[in-house]
Amino acid sequence: MREFLKHPAMRWIMIVGAIVLVVVVYAFGFSVTDVSFETVRDEQRLTQLTRILRALAHPDIFEYDKVEQNIDVAFHLPCPEGGAAAVSVDARGAYIIVSPACAGPEDIVTIEGFGFTPETGGPVNFLTQSGATLQLGNFTSDEQGSFSITAKLPNRQPIEEAQTIRATGRQNVGAPRFSPTAKLVFEKIVETVFLALLATTFGAVLAVPLSFLAAQNIMSEIKSPLTSISLTLLGWPLGIFLGATVAAQIGSFAESIFSDTAFVINGVALWSLAIGLATVTTIPRETEQVSGVSSRLVRGVGTVLIGIVGIVVLYLVAYGMLLLGDAIADPLGPLGFLGNFVYQLGDSLRMLTPVFAALIAGGALGSFGGRLGQRASDQLEYRTVKLINLVVAALAGAALFALVGAVVDWFYQILDIMRTFVIPAALGAIGGALLTLRVDPRQPLPIGYWIYFVIRTILNGIRSVEPLIMVIVFVVWVGIGPFAGALALALHTVAALGKLFSEQVESISPGPLEAVQATGANQVQTIRYAVIPQVVPPYISFLMYRWDINVRMSTIIGFAGGGGIGFLLQQNIRLLDYRAAAAAMLAIAIVVASMDYISSAIRQRFV
Amino acid sequence: MLEVKNLTKIYPGDVLALDDVSFSVEPGEFLAVIGLSGSGKSTLLRCINRLVEPTDGEITWNGVDITQASQDELLRIRRKIGMVFQHFNLVTRSKVITNVLSGRLGYVNAMLSLINRFPKKDMQMAIAQLERVGITDQAQKRADELSGGQQQRVGIARAMMQEPEMILADEPVASLDPVLAHSIMQHLEDINRNDGVMVLCSLHFIDLVHRYADRAIALNDGKLMFDGPPQAIDDARFKEIYGKEAERVG
Numbered sequence: 126m127r128e129f130l131k132h133p134a135m136r137w138i139m140i141v142g143a144i145v146l147v148v149v150v151y152a153f154g155f156s157v158t159d160v161s162f163e164t165v166r167d168e169q170r171l172t173q174l175t176r177i178l179r180a181l182a183h184p185d186i187f188e189y190d191k192v193e194q195n196i197d198v199a200f201h202l203p204c205p206e207g208g209a210a211a212v213s214v215d216a217r218g219a220y221i222i223v224s225p226a227c228a229g230p231e232d233i234v235t236i237e238g239f240g241f242t243p244e245t246g247g248p249v250n251f252l253t254q255s256g257a258t259l260q261l262g263n264f265t266s267d268e269q270g271s272f273s274i275t276a277k278l279p280n281r282q283p284i285e286e287a288q289t290i291r292a293t294g295r296q297n298v299g300a301p302r303f304s305p306t307a308k309l310v311f312e313k314i315v316e317t318v319f320l321a322l323l324a325t326t327f328g329a330v331l332a333v334p335l336s337f338l339a340a341q342n343i344m345s346e347i348k349s350p351l352t353s354i355s356l357t358l359l360g361w362p363l364g365i366f367l368g369a370t371v372a373a374q375i376g377s378f379a380e381s382i383f384s385d386t387a388f389v390i391n392g393v394a395l396w397s398l399a400i401g402l403a404t405v406t407t408i409p410r411e412t413e414q415v416s417g418v419s420s421r422l423v424r425g426v427g428t429v430l431i432g433i434v435g436i437v438v439l440y441l442v443a444y445g446m447l448l449l450g451d452a453i454a455d456p457l458g459p460l461g462f463l464g465n466f467v468y469q470l471g472d473s474l475r476m477l478t479p480v481f482a483a484l485i486a487g488g489a490l491g492s493f494g495g496r497l498g499q500r501a502s503d504q505l506e507y508r509t510v511k512l513i514n515l516v517v518a519a520l521a522g523a524a525l526f527a528l529v530g531a532v533v534d535w536f537y538q539i540l541d542i543m544r545t546f547v548i549p550a551a552l553g554a555i556g557g558a559l560l561t562l563r564v565d566p567r568q569p570l571p572i573g574y575w576i577y578f579v580i581r582t583i584l585n586g587i588r589s590v591e592p593l594i595m596v597i598v599f600v601v602w603v604g605i606g607p608f609a610g611a612l613a614l615a616l617h618t619v620a621a622l623g624k625l626f627s628e629q630v631e632s633i634s635p636g637p638l639e640a641v642q643a644t645g646a647n648q649v650q651t652i653r654y655a656v657i658p659q660v661v662p663p664y665i666s667f668l669m670y671r672w673d674i675n676v677r678m679s680t681i682i683g684f685a686g687g688g689g690i691g692f693l694l695q696q697n698i699r700l701l702d703y704r705a706a707a708a709a710m711l712a713i714a715i716v717v718a719s720m721d722y723i724s725s726a727i728r729q730r731f732v
Numbered sequence: 733m734l735e736v737k738n739l740t741k742i743y744p745g746d747v748l749a750l751d752d753v754s755f756s757v758e759p760g761e762f763l764a765v766i767g768l769s770g771s772g773k774s775t776l777l778r779c780i781n782r783l784v785e786p787t788d789g790e791i792t793w794n795g796v797d798i799t800q801a802s803q804d805e806l807l808r809i810r811r812k813i814g815m816v817f818q819h820f821n822l823v824t825r826s827k828v829i830t831n832v833l834s835g836r837l838g839y840v841n842a843m844l845s846l847i848n849r850f851p852k853k854d855m856q857m858a859i860a861q862l863e864r865v866g867i868t869d870q871a872q873k874r875a876d877e878l879s880g881g882q883q884q885r886v887g888i889a890r891a892m893m894q895e896p897e898m899i900l901a902d903e904p905v906a907s908l909d910p911v912l913a914h915s916i917m918q919h920l921e922d923i924n925r926n927d928g929v930m931v932l933c934s935l936h937f938i939d940l941v942h943r944y945a946d947r948a949i950a951l952n953d954g955k956l957m958f959d960g961p962p963q964a965i966d967d968a969r970f971k972e973i974y975g976k977e978a979e980r981v982g
Contacts, residue, residue: 503802636821640887643781644894645811645838653846654834658825 180703184711188304189297194242196220196294199287200251201227202278216240219270221292230280237273238292241266245294251279252289264292306705309693314712317689318720320607320682321614321675328618329668335619336626337652339580343630347573347648349495350502351514351564354572355521355557356494361487362524368486372436372479379440393445396438400431432485439478446471502567510566515558522557523550580623587620592678593685600686610687614675621674625667626660633659662731669724676720680713733759734780734898734930739789741775741954749775751954753789757932757947759897762924764945764962765934768974771951773934777900780932781813782806793898811838814891814929816920818903820883824876828867828886831875832858835893854893861889865919881912888919899923901933905940913937917944938965 129135164170196219204227214220219240228234236249246265250258261276303311337343349357382388450468454461498517502510530549539545564570596613603609633656641655683691690709697706734757741750749772757763765773778784780791782798791798793809801809814835822831836854837845844850850858862868865885870878875886884904891899901920905913921944924931935941941948941962948965950958950973957973958965971978 499803636817636819637823639783640815640817640821640890641823641834641837643783643810643813643815643900644835644890645807645809646834647807647837647842650837650842650845654826654830654837655823658823661825 177703181707181710183704184707185304185306185702185704186310186708186711187301187307189301190299191295192298193247194219194245194294194296195291196238196241197252197289197291198223200290201287202281203227203229203283205285219294221290223290228278230278230283232278233275234278235273235275236261236264236290236292237271238264238266239269239271241270241272241292241294242296243268243270245296247293247295249274249276249290249292252291253281254284254286254288261290264294266294304708306708310690310705310708310712313690313693313709314716316607317679317683317691317713318676318716320611320687320689321672321679324611324614324618324679325668325672325675327611327615328671329622331615331619332622332626333664335580335584335623336630337656338576339584339623339627340630341574341577342633342635343652343656344573344577345571347571347576348569349572350498350567350569351518351561352502352510352566353495353498354570355514355517356498357491358494358521359517359524360490360492360494362528364487364490365483367490368483369479371433371486372482375433375436376440376475376479379437379444390445392441393438396434396441400434400438428489432482432489436478436482439474439481443471443474443478446474507566511561514561514566518557518561519554520557522553522555522560524553526550526553526556581627584620584623587616588624590617592617592682592687596682596685596687605686605688605692607688610679610682610689613687614678614682617678618671618675622667622671625671626664629660629663629667630656665731666728669727673717673720673724677717680717733757733792733794734932735790735792736776736780737790737792739776739779739791740787741772741779741784742787749954750779750786750951753951753954753956755949755956755959757930759930760924760928762921762931762933762944762946764941764948765932765951766936766938766941766948766973767934767951767957772954773951774902775954776951777815777902777932777934780898780900781810781815783815807838811894812897814894814896814899816884816887816891816899816901816904818906820880820887820907822875822883822886822890824874826875827871828862828873828875828878829858829871831886832861832871832889832893835890838894858889858893861892862886864892865889880908881915884908884912884916885919888916888923892923896929898930898932901931903934903936906936913940920944938962938970941965 198221200223214222216239219238219242221236221238224235224237243266246263248263249261251261252258259279261278262274264272264274266272446467448471450464450466450471452464454464454468457464501513505513526549527546530545534540534545592610592613595616596609599609599612603612637655637659638651641651646654679687679689679691680694681691683689683693684695686692690713694706694709694713697703697709736756737754739750739753740748742748751772753772753776765776767773775784779786780793780798782801786799789799796805796809798806798809823834826834830848833850833854836850836857840850840854859868859871862871865888867878867882867885867889870882870886875883878886887904899920904920905916908916917940920931920933923929933945935945945962947960948958948962949956950965950969952973952975958969965973
């Protein structure tokens with residue numbers, strides 16, 4: 126077969142076949158993309174093209190005060206019986222002459238003007254008896270102040286009385302000033318830059334922790350025996366539930382009592398002091414060799430108490446900021462946006478406190494479960510571990526699948542407890558049990574690699590959806606405007622930066638990592654001391670690059686309702702106001718180019 | 733007392749790096765590990781603190797089998813084993829003092845260490861260790877501003893911060909010139925003689941082995957070829973360890 130393929134004739138056939146294939150592919154491409162060079166040459170389209178290009182070349186940025194010079198001439202439409210009376214012309218000032226001096230509807234006439242201010246221009250209008258203004262054309266006077274245009278008369282009902290043809294010469298006077306369009310463009314481009322800044326910042330804050338979870342070299346190190354994984358899996362949802370519930374309880378309590386300003390201020394001060402003291406006294410400076418059960422218990426209870434007090438303090442701070450923001454917004458006058466900023470921060474803190482509490486409690490219970498499992502599989506008998514695994518792995522599997530079932534149910538509203546809860550849970554339990562039977566209970570499973578895989582998949586999924594599409598969802602959620610755009614860009618930034626960051630983590634030099642591990646540092650310490658110092662410069666570099674991208678993206682995110690300059694651009698294009706659109710495009714070009722310059726300058730400093 | 737019994741390491745892809753290696757090291761001993769590049773020296777050293785997970789065998793140290801230690805126990809074992817590397821493995825963008833302090837990570841509170849807070853006595857200890865290797869004035873510099881010899885001193889100071897009972901030195905002088913090599917080896921010797929720390933040091937140059945080591949073991953292709961005093965490495969032994977084509981240098 127291979128010999129046959131190597132035959133010269135065969136090769137020729139394959140080459141010809143390949144060429145034919147390429148031709149067919151491009152022919153199909155021409156057909157589906159409606160390639161037509163006839164339209165390119167079409168004269169009417171060329172005129173339109175010229176008009177648009179000229180409009181785009183005159184961005185609506187400056188405007189002048191104008192003086193107008195209206196010059197009228199009486200005109201009969203149609204000609205009265207006996208011909209038109211001679212029109213007397215005052216040749217001392219500007220005047221216009223229409224020839225012929227009268228004509229029928231839709232006739233072509235020549236309009237000449239003399240004595241106008243040189244190099245001015247404006248419309249030539251036909252003023253009807255009823256007061257309507259119909260534009261006949263535009264004129265521009267030459268150096269002598271004369272012009273000559275031809276125009277087609279409108280199709281009007283015949284009227285005996287003379288009507289008027291008026292040439293309006295307009296002239297710029299005084300210094301140029303920014304047009305209203307330019308002011309609006311400026312306002313919107315500022316909005317755009319800050320939209321991009323916020324999206325980048327929020328995105329990066331989330332992308333940094335995710336990037337470590339999506340880095341193969343770090344995650345593949347993390348292995349745990351099945352008991353540990355199962356207990357972690359059970360600990361997380363339980364912790365999230367407990368944390369969220371407790372925080373919600375405290376939150377509703379807080380709402381009722383934290384309306385008193387002085388109370389809140391005193392509370393913040395007192396409680397932070399208390400927490401600080403408690404933390405300093407309870408947390409040991411050095412990890413001792415082995416600690417007894419009772420001291421562990423004391424520390425555990427202490428940690429829970431600190432957690433609860435921490436939630437109270439977070440709420441106190443949140444309400445403090447709400448009160449402060451509200452109080453300073455008005456007195457600050459033009460800086461009132463600072464008050465709003467404080468208020469919004471407080472509000473987001475109030476909103477996020479239960480989330481933090483849930484995540485921290487979830488993490489705490491999860492890692493507690495993990496340690497417990499590790500201990501169990503290290504110290505207990507082989508058979509006992511296997512038996513424990515059978516139970517906890519089945520439970521964990523059931524919990525995981527029930528969770529997936531709940532998500533599916535939320536989206537598709539199946540509303541059938543059998544199909545969304547019982548069957549998935551049963552399947553999960555069976556899966557967990559089967560896994561127990563398959564693996565050695567002491568063998569560490571590559572849980573880190575699984576997490577890495579899941580996070581990577583999610584990041585890739587999010588990344589493949591353009592922010593322009595994401596914004597549609599956010600517009601429904603928070604309404605048309607820059608906030609929706611910022612959220613969409615932030616989400617996309619999380620995915621994009623998460624991937625870029627994780628690749629940086631993967632490409633760090635392994636030497637320091639090894640050295641820090643050799644000192645007996647744990648995973649988190651290793652990341653802090655060996656990984657983070659190595660990735661800070663590339664992180665900053667990519668962050669700037671992403672800001673640059675986000676500025677570019679935010680210029681068009683307005684097309685889908687995301688606010689910023691895109692919104693204005695789209696509006697002007699729809700209104701066929703190409704000069705205003707050109708102003709917006711110019712602003713985008715300036716901002717993007719300068720962002721490019723600034724970001725590369727900052728990047729160079731850090732690399 | 734460190735006892736390595738039947739240690740075997742097979743890397744993925746059926747690469748046999750260590751083949752049934754057994755030996756023991758007395759407390760306070762300076763053991764040289766010699767052999768060609770790729771003979772398994774690095775793997776052997778890394779198996780001892782389980783930076784590389786052994787496939788089979790036992791490593792007993794002070795009565796504890798390191799290979800069976802749980803994750804928590806392992807961290808406590810590792811903090812008593814200092815390690816010095818051929819390429820220094822400093823975090824080059826961090827300060828020298830931070831690199832040295834990172835030797836305490838196994839001891840200090842994890843939460844506080846994350847915000848770069850170390851107890852005062854650790855700070856004093858770090859300065860003292862830098863003084864011992866003679867580079868106190870470099871403490872606030874970034875590690876990559878230092879020369880190779882200075883970087884290796886930082887590496888030794890970092891290892892000494894662990895208050896180690898054993899130091900694993902993986903070709904500590906292979907990237908240094910001969911003069912610097914001796915000065916680094918003298919630091920290790922000082923630690924070995926005066927602090928009574930057991931040192932396992934892989935070396936390339938036989939004269940360094942003769943000069944510093946109490947005892948030497950030799951690996952060839954993952955197998956233990958020699959275990960005895962450095963003086964016993966005669967020409968015949970040498971050819972056995974390094975292959976027939978090898979010539980002695982230095």
